[in-house]
Structure formats: C-alpha cells, structure tokens
Amino acid sequence: MRYIVIGAGAVGGTVGGRLAQAGREVVLVARGGHLTALAEHGLRLRVPEGELTYRLPAVEGPRPLGELRADDVLLLAVKTQDTAAALDAWAAAPVAGGGTAGERLPLLCLQNGVASPRIALRRFRRVYGVCVWLPATFVEPGVVSAPGAPLTGILHLGRAEGGTDDAARRIAGDLADARFEAPVVPDVARWQYAKLLGNLANAQEAVSGPIEGAAAEGLYARVRAEGEAALAAAGIAHASVEEQRAVRGDKVTLVPLAGAPRGGGSSWQSLARGTGSIEADYLNGEIALLGRLHGVPTPLNELLQRLAGTFAREHRPPGSLPLTDLLRLADEAQKASA
Structure with a gap:
C-alpha cells in the first residue's frame, strides 16, 4: 500500500x-x-x-x-x-x-x-x-x-x-x-466522542494559557460537564476516563526534545502560527450543536467557540486573555443562560 x-x-x-x-x-x-x-x-x-x-x-x-x-x-x-x-x-x-x-x-x-x-x-x-x-x-x-x-x-x-x-x-x-x-x-465513534470531551479544553488553553491550577481546572470541569450533559441528552456513548487511562497506561510518555518546544495543543498551535482559522467550531461547537438539538444549555462552550474564532480571525497571540477575564466572562455567560 x-x-x-x-x-x-x-x-x-x-x-x-x-x-x-x-x-x-x-x-x-x-x-x-x-x-x-x-x-x-x-x-x-x-x-x-x-x-x-x-x-x-x-x-x-x-x-x-x-x-x-x-x-x-x-x-x-x-x-x-x-x-x-x-x-x-x-x-x-x-x-x-x-x-x-x-x-x-x-x-x-x-x-x-x-x-x-x-x-x-x-x-x-x-x-x-x-x-x-x-x-x-x-x-x-x-x-x-x-x-x-x-x-x-x-x-x-x-x-x-x-x-x-x-x-x-x-x-x-x-x-x-x-x-x-x-x-x-x-465503535470508533465511541472513542472519538471521548476524545472530544478532552478537546473541549483546547479553546480554553488557546485563549487563556495552560490549564493549570484550581481556577483553570475548575473552569474546564464546568466546560466538560456541559459536554457530558449534551452527549447524554443525545444518547451518545463514549469511552470513560478510566477506560481511556487503562488503554493509554504509560505507552505514550512525553520526552523533552531539544529544539522542539511543545507550546500547547492543536488550537494553541493554530493561533501561534497565525493560520487565521481554528477548529473550535468542530469541538466546542459540536457540543453547542448537540445542546441546541436536545435542549441542553451550553453557554461555556459557546463562549469558548466564539472567543477562539475571534482570536483566530484577529490573529491574537495564544494565551493572551487573562484567566481572571475569562472566568468573569464564563460566569456572565452562565448567568445569562439561567
């Protein structure tokens, strides 16, 4: 072949x-x-x-x-x-x-x-x-x-x-x-939907930096919870976190490479390269779509989708939105959807 x-x-x-x-x-x-x-x-x-x-x-x-x-x-x-x-x-x-x-x-x-x-x-x-x-x-x-x-x-x-x-x-x-x-x-889609839930963090990382510390991790937990609720409402199965960990084990361990720093995930890299586009419409936007089809509010995923798209179109550098500002916007979005 x-x-x-x-x-x-x-x-x-x-x-x-x-x-x-x-x-x-x-x-x-x-x-x-x-x-x-x-x-x-x-x-x-x-x-x-x-x-x-x-x-x-x-x-x-x-x-x-x-x-x-x-x-x-x-x-x-x-x-x-x-x-x-x-x-x-x-x-x-x-x-x-x-x-x-x-x-x-x-x-x-x-x-x-x-x-x-x-x-x-x-x-x-x-x-x-x-x-x-x-x-x-x-x-x-x-x-x-x-x-x-x-x-x-x-x-x-x-x-x-x-x-x-x-x-x-x-x-x-x-x-x-x-x-x-x-x-x-x-059932490859079952694994892809599990990966999708993890990739909901991509836009957050891209606009506001690494997801480290209680505040950033707490926001991602809220974003993921929306995703899980949307998948459940749509009747879409996905591999569990435990199942994914069992498959991965320590098979893919990151080794520092000279001259090849890893600044962030795929969405971060899109902003860093200034490509003018980003995949958030098919990550956070997928959850927004399912939420609209099945009556599940997804204000945080909609917010991240919108912010990531703006950053890409305006060629803003990755991680340039302070986490405090993102948290404020997230709280406002959730209140507006309540």
Missing part, C-alpha cells in the same frame, strides 16, 4: 514519517512554505531518538501524481475546518483501472472532533474514523516533532459507519510497525 498524507503537518507529518521509517511508501501533501521545505530538504522529524530526515515525494494536490493507484490509502490530517476543500480536491482524482478516489480508495480521518467522517461520507464510499492520541507539534516549515515514547501515539480506527474490515486491519498492521498502537474497533 502507498500512503498519501493529505495535510503533512504535526499529526500527518509524524504519521507519514514513521510509516516511511517502517519502510512503507509515503507521499506528503502540503502547501506554501511547508511544501517548499519538504521538497527541498525533506521531512525533518524530531523524535526521542533524534532528528530523522525523510526525502519523500511532496505535492500540493493529486494532479502531479497522475492516476492514483488502486492500493493507495488516503490519510486526511488537515484541520476539520479544511476538510471539505481537501475532499473536493481528492474525491474526483482518477484511479488506475477506472473510477475515482471517492469511489474506490479508503480514506482515514486523522482529526479531532467527530464531524469529518460524516463530511467525508458525502464524497467517499470507504471512510474510516480515527481517534488520534498523538502529541505532535509543527515546529517550522519542513520540521515536525513528536515526543511520545515508547510509542509515538495510539490510533483507534474503524469504519465510520461502524464495524471493521480487512483493510482496517492491514492499515493497523502498518501503523503498528511504525511505532503506533492501532486498535481496530467496531
């Missing part, structure tokens, strides 16, 4: 680099300065064993590849807000022997949140959800870091509509050779 990594940033670059290290054929898809750096200098992957360089084919879209191969696997690792555009670019790409990528090729959604598999199923027949537990950072164009050890990450995967198949098991085998644990599960 050949792996085409659509969005070779922190997560995509790490997975692509590790697959290449394991001897798998990999193509990286990127744009702008990152694409230029990948083409000129290769992918530089900073991991606990050192900096590894992989000179892999790097393209901006499907056209330079000509017809795709029947054994290609598409790994979608863009942020959810960029999903539709990426799928539009790849779904109609021709595949050798006839048909298109959307008709014939497997697509794995290596993304936060739960929305992308549903978006993808509108364009692709074979869609797999992936619950991504993978600490990684986009350091600079051409350079990504992944400090996890002894495993680089844990990637639960399964059919987006539920169930498993032989393709998922073959892909999981390749990922296992590439220093990932990749359980193939029939």
Whole structure:
C-alpha cells in the first residue's frame, strides 16, 4: 500500500514519517512554505531518538501524481475546518483501472472532533474514523516533532459507519510497525466522542494559557460537564476516563526534545502560527450543536467557540486573555443562560 498524507503537518507529518521509517511508501501533501521545505530538504522529524530526515515525494494536490493507484490509502490530517476543500480536491482524482478516489480508495480521518467522517461520507464510499492520541507539534516549515515514547501515539480506527474490515486491519498492521498502537474497533465513534470531551479544553488553553491550577481546572470541569450533559441528552456513548487511562497506561510518555518546544495543543498551535482559522467550531461547537438539538444549555462552550474564532480571525497571540477575564466572562455567560 502507498500512503498519501493529505495535510503533512504535526499529526500527518509524524504519521507519514514513521510509516516511511517502517519502510512503507509515503507521499506528503502540503502547501506554501511547508511544501517548499519538504521538497527541498525533506521531512525533518524530531523524535526521542533524534532528528530523522525523510526525502519523500511532496505535492500540493493529486494532479502531479497522475492516476492514483488502486492500493493507495488516503490519510486526511488537515484541520476539520479544511476538510471539505481537501475532499473536493481528492474525491474526483482518477484511479488506475477506472473510477475515482471517492469511489474506490479508503480514506482515514486523522482529526479531532467527530464531524469529518460524516463530511467525508458525502464524497467517499470507504471512510474510516480515527481517534488520534498523538502529541505532535509543527515546529517550522519542513520540521515536525513528536515526543511520545515508547510509542509515538495510539490510533483507534474503524469504519465510520461502524464495524471493521480487512483493510482496517492491514492499515493497523502498518501503523503498528511504525511505532503506533492501532486498535481496530467496531465503535470508533465511541472513542472519538471521548476524545472530544478532552478537546473541549483546547479553546480554553488557546485563549487563556495552560490549564493549570484550581481556577483553570475548575473552569474546564464546568466546560466538560456541559459536554457530558449534551452527549447524554443525545444518547451518545463514549469511552470513560478510566477506560481511556487503562488503554493509554504509560505507552505514550512525553520526552523533552531539544529544539522542539511543545507550546500547547492543536488550537494553541493554530493561533501561534497565525493560520487565521481554528477548529473550535468542530469541538466546542459540536457540543453547542448537540445542546441546541436536545435542549441542553451550553453557554461555556459557546463562549469558548466564539472567543477562539475571534482570536483566530484577529490573529491574537495564544494565551493572551487573562484567566481572571475569562472566568468573569464564563460566569456572565452562565448567568445569562439561567
């Protein structure tokens, strides 16, 4: 199988680099300065064993590849807000022997949140959800870091509509050779919703800094409680905190890496890079959506969604809203919704 990594940033670059290290054929898809750096200098992957360089084919879209191969696997690792555009670019790409990528090729959604598999199923027949537990950072164009050890990450995967198949098991085998644990599960959405609850902290961290200390942790607890209430009202199951801890254990321990500081999670990184967009609409916004559909107030998640979007559009630096101000806004939002 050949792996085409659509969005070779922190997560995509790490997975692509590790697959290449394991001897798998990999193509990286990127744009702008990152694409230029990948083409000129290769992918530089900073991991606990050192900096590894992989000179892999790097393209901006499907056209330079000509017809795709029947054994290609598409790994979608863009942020959810960029999903539709990426799928539009790849779904109609021709595949050798006839048909298109959307008709014939497997697509794995290596993304936060739960929305992308549903978006993808509108364009692709074979869609797999992936619950991504993978600490990684986009350091600079051409350079990504992944400090996890002894495993680089844990990637639960399964059919987006539920169930498993032989393709998922073959892909999981390749990922296992590439220093990932990749359980193939029939209920991948259950793991994705559990991860979603944890990712509700991303916007809080992005706008107000690390969630450390009683005040910040207390606010996140209130945000998460809204999420749990919304999932319960919608009848959506999720893996428990205890179940997640049992699976993770000490398999992915963060190792300090020279020249690769980890400033924060994916939303923090979006603000730090000044991308102009952020995934809060598909994290806190997912809870706001469920709350509106099922009559559950979610004022804190709505607040964080709105603040994160404003920070991204106005290119505000991450962590620049004082926690005291965020707490005041949170209290006001809850009072207004009572």
